Amino acid sequence: MTTSVPMNPRRFIATLAEPAAQPRGDAGWVGYVWALGGWAMVTIVETGFAPWLGLVGAVLAYLLMAALIAARFGPRPALLAAALSAGMLGYLLLLPASQETLPRGQIVAAAAGLLGTAAVVAYLITDLRLRALQAASREQRAQALYAMSRELSSALLPEQIADIATRQLDAVFQSRVALLLPDAAEQVDVLANAAPPAFVLRRELAQWVYDHQEAAGLGTSTLPSSTVRYLPLKAPMRTRGVLAIEPSDPAALQRPERQRLLDAFTAQIALALERVHYVFVAQEAEVSMASERLRNGILSAISHDLRTPLTALVGLSSALAEPQTLADDTRRELAGAVQEEALRMSALVINLLDMARLEVGRIRLNKQWQVPQESVGGALRASRLALLQHQIDTALDDDLPLVAFDAVLVERVLCNLLENASKYTPAGSTITVGAACTDRDLCFSVADNGPGLVPGSEEAIFEKFTRGQTESATPGVGLGLAICRAIVEAHGGRIWAENRPDGGACFCFTLPAEPPPQMEE
Amino acid sequence: MISMTDSQPSIVIVEDDKHIRRFLRASLEAEGFCVHEAETGRQGLIEAATRKPDLMILDLGLPDMDGNDVIRDLRNWCNVPVIVLSARNQEAEKVAALNGGADDYLTKPFGVPELLARLRAHLRRHQTASCAAGEAEFRLGDVVVNLVERQVSRHGEPIRLTPIEYRMLTTLIRNVGKVMTHRQLLVEVWGPSHVESSHYLRVHMTHLRQKLETDPTQPVYLVTETGVGYRLLR
Numbered sequence: 001m002t003t004s005v006p007m008n009p010r011r012f013i014a015t016l017a018e019p020a021a022q023p024r025g026d027a028g029w030v031g032y033v034w035a036l037g038g039w040a041m042v043t044i045v046e047t048g049f050a051p052w053l054g055l056v057g058a059v060l061a062y063l064l065m066a067a068l069i070a071a072r073f074g075p076r077p078a079l080l081a082a083a084l085s086a087g088m089l090g091y092l093l094l095l096p097a098s099q100e101t102l103p104r105g106q107i108v109a110a111a112a113g114l115l116g117t118a119a120v121v122a123y124l125i126t127d128l129r130l131r132a133l134q135a136a137s138r139e140q141r142a143q144a145l146y147a148m149s150r151e152l153s154s155a156l157l158p159e160q161i162a163d164i165a166t167r168q169l170d171a172v173f174q175s176r177v178a179l180l181l182p183d184a185a186e187q188v189d190v191l192a193n194a195a196p197p198a199f200v201l202r203r204e205l206a207q208w209v210y211d212h213q214e215a216a217g218l219g220t221s222t223l224p225s226s227t228v229r230y231l232p233l234k235a236p237m238r239t240r241g242v243l244a245i246e247p248s249d250p251a252a253l254q255r256p257e258r259q260r261l262l263d264a265f266t267a268q269i270a271l272a273l274e275r276v277h278y279v280f281v282a283q284e285a286e287v288s289m290a291s292e293r294l295r296n297g298i299l300s301a302i303s304h305d306l307r308t309p310l311t312a313l314v315g316l317s318s319a320l321a322e323p324q325t326l327a328d329d330t331r332r333e334l335a336g337a338v339q340e341e342a343l344r345m346s347a348l349v350i351n352l353l354d355m356a357r358l359e360v361g362r363i364r365l366n367k368q369w370q371v372p373q374e375s376v377g378g379a380l381r382a383s384r385l386a387l388l389q390h391q392i393d394t395a396l397d398d399d400l401p402l403v404a405f406d407a408v409l410v411e412r413v414l415c416n417l418l419e420n421a422s423k424y425t426p427a428g429s430t431i432t433v434g435a436a437c438t439d440r441d442l443c444f445s446v447a448d449n450g451p452g453l454v455p456g457s458e459e460a461i462f463e464k465f466t467r468g469q470t471e472s473a474t475p476g477v478g479l480g481l482a483i484c485r486a487i488v489e490a491h492g493g494r495i496w497a498e499n500r501p502d503g504g505a506c507f508c509f510t511l512p513a514e515p516p517p518q519m520e521e
Numbered sequence: 522m523i524s525m526t527d528s529q530p531s532i533v534i535v536e537d538d539k540h541i542r543r544f545l546r547a548s549l550e551a552e553g554f555c556v557h558e559a560e561t562g563r564q565g566l567i568e569a570a571t572r573k574p575d576l577m578i579l580d581l582g583l584p585d586m587d588g589n590d591v592i593r594d595l596r597n598w599c600n601v602p603v604i605v606l607s608a609r610n611q612e613a614e615k616v617a618a619l620n621g622g623a624d625d626y627l628t629k630p631f632g633v634p635e636l637l638a639r640l641r642a643h644l645r646r647h648q649t650a651s652c653a654a655g656e657a658e659f660r661l662g663d664v665v666v667n668l669v670e671r672q673v674s675r676h677g678e679p680i681r682l683t684p685i686e687y688r689m690l691t692t693l694i695r696n697v698g699k700v701m702t703h704r705q706l707l708v709e710v711w712g713p714s715h716v717e718s719s720h721y722l723r724v725h726m727t728h729l730r731q732k733l734e735t736d737p738t739q740p741v742y743l744v745t746e747t748g749v750g751y752r753l754l755r
Contacts, residue, residue, distance in 0.1 A: 369720035378745045408748040
């Protein structure tokens with residue numbers, strides 16, 4: 001609908017016929033009364049008080065009055081005023097007592113001219129008012145559409161879209177609305193966790209609409225007796241669902257501009273549904289790419305880091321299996337090496353499996369109230385072989401409370417940190433295990449006085465498959481710290497590493513500490 | 522293999538993997554044990570019934586029966602000590618087996634020395650009809666527990682234990698060398714209504730360690746079996 005084309009005359013006459021097209025909703029009779037009054041006033045003024053106005057003045061005065069009446073009350077009262085004025089003009093001028101004697105033709109022409117001009121003025125003013133009204137209502141519709149678009153643009157779930165659609169369409173169209181979306185089997189239905197529809201839905205009709213992508217119900221050729229209209233929500237890629245709308249005033253919905261507005265709204269809803277769908281698709285793609293990357297990482301780690309011990313095992317065992325006699329010492333040595341390599345492989349496989357299990361994202365924590373000192377003791381005992389060549393100190397606070405965590409997993413974290421400390425520091429170094437409690441967290445620390453961390457690598461070492469030094473001879477697949485982080489973060493804690501001011505590295509992690517239960521003796 | 526002499530203790534191995542059975546048989550026979558093998562749970566029960574072994578090694582990952590069902594079945598008519606073999610990260614499985622009647626567990630992969638140590642401890646316990654409970658005294662390093670007089674002392678200095686702590690200690694002494702699950706300890710010390718309050722156990726164990734161990738944070742005797750329970754080592 002453009003604004004620059006003026007109303008055509010046929011339309012003007014139509015507006016005269018339709019009371020609904022009046023600029024004002026006033027009862028028409030008020031306008032007529034005013035028209036009468038205005039005409040009377042001008043007549044009195046002109047004949048009684050200002051006879052010097054003359055013909056021209058009288059004509060212009062009547063014209064002005066008619067224009068004002070048209071502006072205020074619309075074309076019909078104005079035309080009444082004009083007709084009366086023309087009549088009066090003619091009458092007055094034809095009176096024998098008239099001041100000016102004019103030929104009859106001129107009088108008729110003047111009256112006709114007045115009437116015609118008044119009609120044109122009324123027409124122009126009506127057109128202007130109508131256009132102003134249309135512009136106002138278009139602006140209103142645009143605002144409504146904008147408001148809904150803005151709300152829809154922040155929706156992230158189909159349920160939110162359904163909620164927004166219901167509210168907005170109710171406000172703009174005074175209708176009750178339900179959104180039916182397709183499931184995996186292309187069957188449309190109301191969303192499970194949306195509010196139930198406030199009216200009776202004919203699901204088979206909605207399904208037909210979805211399948212045929214055509215509107216049905218009220219105001220269409222398919223089942224027009226229904227009180228509900230079903231519209232397909234057509235988005236650029238495909239139809240995204242069905243909108244069922246039950247207007248409280250069915251006739252109002254039939255009007256062309258309401259239909260067009262409804263179409264604009266449904267297009268927006270369909271677009272929003274499509275956007276949300278593709279956001280979901282993109283997220284899924286992201287997740288599957290991440291798991292693909294991890295799978296590749298694991299495969300390459302397995303092939304690289306397990307090949308070495310496997311080579312050793314195959315070689316050692318084949319040497320042991322040789323029929324020629326080896327010295328007992330040699331046999332013992334080879335057998336010992338087999339055991340060592342096998343244990344190393346076992347540790348690697350354990351790490352890989354743990355990481356894979358933790359990665360799935362469904363770590364089930366067996367949280368119970370634990371004594372922190374006990375976990376430290378357990379970890380030291382479990383890692384005692386790795387720590388044989390190191391000096392161990394403990395610095396545990398005296399009054400540590402009970403803290404809820406998964407004992408097996410947290411002991412694993414402590415063991416990993418202890419074994420790391422032993423691997424990356426020279427024999428004879430001191431490793432200190434500490435535990436302290438603030439009012440919010442329990443903080444464990446494993447610190448050493450070895451060479452410390454490469455500055456800048458404090459974050460990166462917790463990534464999967466990274467190692468402190470690249471291409472080092474120390475065995476390990478680089479998962480230990482990543483596993484620690486996964487476990488700590490699953491508890492809602494934090495793990496970090498820093499270099500100590502006096503040299504050496506310190507690894508700390510926190511676990512949230514809630515108030516422990518009361519204990520009866 | 523039929524046992525030739527009564528003095529040779531016999532062991533039934535219930536394990537479906539051939540190579541594991543192989544190395545178990547080899548190491549146990551080298552130590553003088555008489556070994557019978559079974560590949561499935563049902564076969565294991567039959568061997569236990571017919572051979573009347575002194576100990577059973579039971580793998581929990583058997584193809585035909587759940588390990589716990591084997592234990593339950595066995596315990597209906599037999600008191601033989603059972604050591605279960607279980608995988609890592611299967612604490613729940615181990616605890617269920619122990620609560621169901623198994624005496625100890627070994628986590629795969631394990632070494633032969635570990636196995637032999639556990640095995641001997643349980644054979645000793647079982648063979649001596651009077652276990653530590655019959656002894657008047659029990660020593661944990663410098664600490665002497667006089668079970669008759671119900672007194673605990675170190676270098677002659679008495680150590681005060683609360684009744685709960687004493688009960689915990691004597692329960693562990695009665696089962697020395699054997700792992701006790703949280704549930705078993707809670708039932709013995711507090712009674713059946715407290716089986717869910719494992720933090721009680723931990724707190725009292727901490728106190729006990731502080732009183733009896735040289736370094737309470739790195740205990741030598743009162744040892745934690747994480748996720749499972751506690752064990753008193755001799």
